[in-house]
Amino acid sequence: MxxxxxxxxxxxxxxxxxxxxxxxxxxxxxxLVYLDNAATSQKPRQVIDALVHYYEFTNANVHRGLHTLAEEATEAYESARAKVARFIGAEPESVVFTRNATEAINLVAYAWGLANLKSGDRIVLTEMEHHSNIVPWQLIARLTGAQLHYVPFTPEGEMDMEALDNALRQEPKLVAIVHVSNVLGTVNPVEEITRKAHAVGAKVLIDGAQAVPHKPVDVTRIGCDFYAFSGHKMLAPTGIGALYARRELLEEMPPFMGGGSMIRRVTHEFSTWADIPTKFEAGTPNIADAIGFGAAVDYLQHVxxxxxxxxxxxxxxxxxxxxxxxxxxxxxxxxxxxxxxxxxxxxxxxxxxxxxxxxxxxxxxxxxxxxxxxxxxxxxxxxxxxxxxxxxxxxxxxxxxxxxxxxxxxxxxxxxxxx
Amino acid sequence: MVDDELYREIILEHYHHPRYKGALPDANLTAEGMNPLCGDELTLYLKTDGDRIVEARFDGRGCSISQASASMLTEAIRGLTVDEAKALLERVKAMLTGSPHEPFDEDDDLSALEGVKKYPVRIKCALLAWTTLEEILHK
CATH class of the missing domain: 3.90.1150.10 (Aspartate Aminotransferase, domain 1)
Incomplete structure (x- = not known):
C-alpha cells in the first residue's frame, strides 16, 4: 500500500x-461547484462511453439468445457483476443487481425477512438510519409481528455501543445498520458490530450506500450477511445497485420477484428457481447501467x-x-x-x-x-x-x-x- | 448574488419580524401543515366569531419563504369572512402557480410572493400556510 x-x-x-x-x-x-455527492455523484466520460458503446454496438437481451450480440451482452453484463463483486471482496455469485440500495434492502426484507421473522422477533436498527433502512423493516414488522428496536447515537454523533450491547442481549434476529451516515458522516465500526451480533445469533445487514463510493470496503473481512449499495453514488448511472449476500443465505432464501430469467422449470402449478444470483433477477435486467456500473468500478480502482x-x-x-x-x-x-x-x-x-x-x-x-x-x-x-x-x-x-x-x-x- | 425577485425586502422583513407568531390558546379552529420534502412544520390557529375570522396566528419552523408567507397570511385574513378568506386563498394559489388571477396591488405585501413562482421548489414553501388554511376552511 x-x-x-x-x-x-x-x-x-x-x-x-x-x-x-x-x-x-x-x-x-x-x-459549477458540485458538493451534493452524497445525493448522487457525477459521471466520468468512461462511464458515459460505456453506455453509448453498449447501445450502439452490443445491445441485446442477456441469458437468452444464441446470437453474437446476445453472447456479447451476456458476457459484458456478467463481467460487470464480477468487477462489482471483486470491488467489495465478494464472489460474483453473491452479488445480485438491484435498482439501488433501497431495492437491495427491500429484497432482504421481503425474501429473507418474511421467511425468517415471526411475531415477537426483534430487529435492531439505529437512529442513524436512512429511511431506506427503516421503512422496509416497519413494513415487514407489520406483516410478521416482529418488533423494531432503535439504538441511539451519542451527542458526538457516534454509535452508542453500550446501548447496542444492551440491545444485543435481547437476542435479536437481525441487526440492520448503516456503514456511513449520510447526515453525520460517521463511519460505524461495522466489523465489531457484526462480530458482536453474530455472537448472539443475529444476522447483519449493512447499508453501505455512503461507504462503498468513498472508502475501501471488503465484505468478507467485515463478515456481514448482507451488504447493500447504489451505483449512482459511485460514478455509475442511476437505476443500478447491488446486494451482496452470503452464498448460503441466497441459496436458502425464496425469490423476491417472479418472472423470466429467475426460473429453471415452470409448470402449471409451480416452478423451480435458477441458480443464484439469477434467482433474484426476474425479468430483463438493467443491462446497460450494470455495464456502466462495471466501468465506474474500473475508474475508481484506477484512481x-x-x-x-x-x-x-x-x-x-x-x-x-x-x-x-x-x-x-x-x-x-x-x-x-x-x-x-x-x-x-x-x-x-x-x-x-x-x-x-x-x-x-x-x-x-x-x-x-x-x-x-x-x-x-x-x-x-x-x-x-x-x-x-x-x-x-x-x-x-x-x-x-x-x-x-x-x-x-x-x-x-x-x-x-x-x- | 441571489435574485432579489425571490428575497424581496418585504419577505425578509416578515421573516425577521413575523406578525402573529405563537400559539393562540383560545383558537376554535387549528390545523397542522407539513412539507414532507423539507420537513417544514406549521400550525395555524384561527378564532372565528360566527362567519368572521377575528384572530389568526401561526407557529412552526421553516425557511424564510414559508415563514414570511404564513406571517402575511395571518395579517391578511384577520377580519375576513370565511368566504372572503377562501377567495383570497384561491387568488394567492393562482398567483403562486402562475394561473390567471386578479393581481395584488404593489403595496399589498402578498404581491411580494409572486417572485417565488420562478423557483418551482420554493412554491411549496410559500403554499404551506395557505394549504393549511384551506384544510381548516373546508373542514
Missing part, C-alpha cells in the same frame, strides 16, 4: 476533473480507493476547520475527520438551510438542504433540516474555500447572527 505522502503527490485532481464533462458547466454565471479516501479526508478536514471557526454555524457529527467520511452537515443558527442552499445556488454551488431522508436524526438533533456539503474524488480544496466564502452571501441577505 502507498504511504500517505506518496498518495498525496500522485493524486492529480485536475486530471480526474478533466474526465467529468459536467464539471465544465457554468451555473448562474459561475463555474485507488485508499487515495480517494485520503483526498476526501483532506477536503473534509478543511471544511470542518473553516466551518467550526464560524460562530454563527453549528456543525453536526464527529469532530475528528478520521472518524467520518467526506461530508459535513451544518446549520446557520439564524437561517433555514433551504435559504442557505438557495443563496449558494446563485453562486453555482450545489449543496443539499433538507432532512436527507433521515427524519429520526433530525428529531434527535432537534432541527427540521440541515444543510450538507458532500465531497468526492473530483472536488478541490479551492472549491471548499469558494463554498465557505460564499456563506458570506447568506449573511448579506439574512443579516448577521444576533445582529
Amino acid at each position: 502507498m504511504t500517505s505522502l506518496q498518495t498525496q503527490l500522485k493524486y492529480d485532481v485536475e486530471a480526474i476533473r478533466a474526465d467529468f464533462p459536467i464539471l465544465q458547466r457554468r451555473v448562474n454565471g459561475h463555474p 485507488g480507493m485508499e487515495a480517494i479516501r485520503q483526498h476526501e479526508q483532506r477536503l473534509t478536514a478543511e471544511a470542518l476547520r473553516l466551518l467550526e471557526a464560524e460562530e454563527d454555524i453549528v456543525v453536526y457529527g464527529p469532530r475528528d475527520p478520521q472518524r467520518r467520511c467526506g461530508l459535513v452537515s451544518f446549520n446557520f443558527k439564524h437561517v433555514h438551510p433551504h435559504d442557505v442552499a438557495q443563496v449558494l445556488d446563485a453562486r453555482g454551488i450545489a449543496i443539499r438542504a433538507g432532512h436527507h431522508c433521515c427524519q429520526i436524526i433530525m428529531r434527535r438533533l432537534d432541527v427540521t433540516a440541515t444543510a450538507r456539503a458532500s465531497f468526492y474524488l473530483y472536488n478541490t480544496i479551492e472549491e471548499i474555500h469558494t463554498f465557505v466564502e460564499a456563506l458570506d452571501d447568506v449573511r448579506k441577505v439574512f443579516g448577521k447572527y444576533g445582529g
Whole structure:
C-alpha cells in the first residue's frame, strides 16, 4: 500500500476533473461547484462511453439468445457483476443487481425477512438510519409481528455501543445498520458490530450506500450477511445497485420477484428457481447501467480507493476547520475527520438551510438542504433540516474555500447572527 | 448574488419580524401543515366569531419563504369572512402557480410572493400556510 505522502503527490485532481464533462458547466454565471455527492455523484466520460458503446454496438437481451450480440451482452453484463463483486471482496455469485440500495434492502426484507421473522422477533436498527433502512423493516414488522428496536447515537454523533450491547442481549434476529451516515458522516465500526451480533445469533445487514463510493470496503473481512449499495453514488448511472449476500443465505432464501430469467422449470402449478444470483433477477435486467456500473468500478480502482479516501479526508478536514471557526454555524457529527467520511452537515443558527442552499445556488454551488431522508436524526438533533456539503474524488480544496466564502452571501441577505 | 425577485425586502422583513407568531390558546379552529420534502412544520390557529375570522396566528419552523408567507397570511385574513378568506386563498394559489388571477396591488405585501413562482421548489414553501388554511376552511 502507498504511504500517505506518496498518495498525496500522485493524486492529480485536475486530471480526474478533466474526465467529468459536467464539471465544465457554468451555473448562474459561475463555474459549477458540485458538493451534493452524497445525493448522487457525477459521471466520468468512461462511464458515459460505456453506455453509448453498449447501445450502439452490443445491445441485446442477456441469458437468452444464441446470437453474437446476445453472447456479447451476456458476457459484458456478467463481467460487470464480477468487477462489482471483486470491488467489495465478494464472489460474483453473491452479488445480485438491484435498482439501488433501497431495492437491495427491500429484497432482504421481503425474501429473507418474511421467511425468517415471526411475531415477537426483534430487529435492531439505529437512529442513524436512512429511511431506506427503516421503512422496509416497519413494513415487514407489520406483516410478521416482529418488533423494531432503535439504538441511539451519542451527542458526538457516534454509535452508542453500550446501548447496542444492551440491545444485543435481547437476542435479536437481525441487526440492520448503516456503514456511513449520510447526515453525520460517521463511519460505524461495522466489523465489531457484526462480530458482536453474530455472537448472539443475529444476522447483519449493512447499508453501505455512503461507504462503498468513498472508502475501501471488503465484505468478507467485515463478515456481514448482507451488504447493500447504489451505483449512482459511485460514478455509475442511476437505476443500478447491488446486494451482496452470503452464498448460503441466497441459496436458502425464496425469490423476491417472479418472472423470466429467475426460473429453471415452470409448470402449471409451480416452478423451480435458477441458480443464484439469477434467482433474484426476474425479468430483463438493467443491462446497460450494470455495464456502466462495471466501468465506474474500473475508474475508481484506477484512481485507488485508499487515495480517494485520503483526498476526501483532506477536503473534509478543511471544511470542518473553516466551518467550526464560524460562530454563527453549528456543525453536526464527529469532530475528528478520521472518524467520518467526506461530508459535513451544518446549520446557520439564524437561517433555514433551504435559504442557505438557495443563496449558494446563485453562486453555482450545489449543496443539499433538507432532512436527507433521515427524519429520526433530525428529531434527535432537534432541527427540521440541515444543510450538507458532500465531497468526492473530483472536488478541490479551492472549491471548499469558494463554498465557505460564499456563506458570506447568506449573511448579506439574512443579516448577521444576533445582529 | 441571489435574485432579489425571490428575497424581496418585504419577505425578509416578515421573516425577521413575523406578525402573529405563537400559539393562540383560545383558537376554535387549528390545523397542522407539513412539507414532507423539507420537513417544514406549521400550525395555524384561527378564532372565528360566527362567519368572521377575528384572530389568526401561526407557529412552526421553516425557511424564510414559508415563514414570511404564513406571517402575511395571518395579517391578511384577520377580519375576513370565511368566504372572503377562501377567495383570497384561491387568488394567492393562482398567483403562486402562475394561473390567471386578479393581481395584488404593489403595496399589498402578498404581491411580494409572486417572485417565488420562478423557483418551482420554493412554491411549496410559500403554499404551506395557505394549504393549511384551506384544510381548516373546508373542514
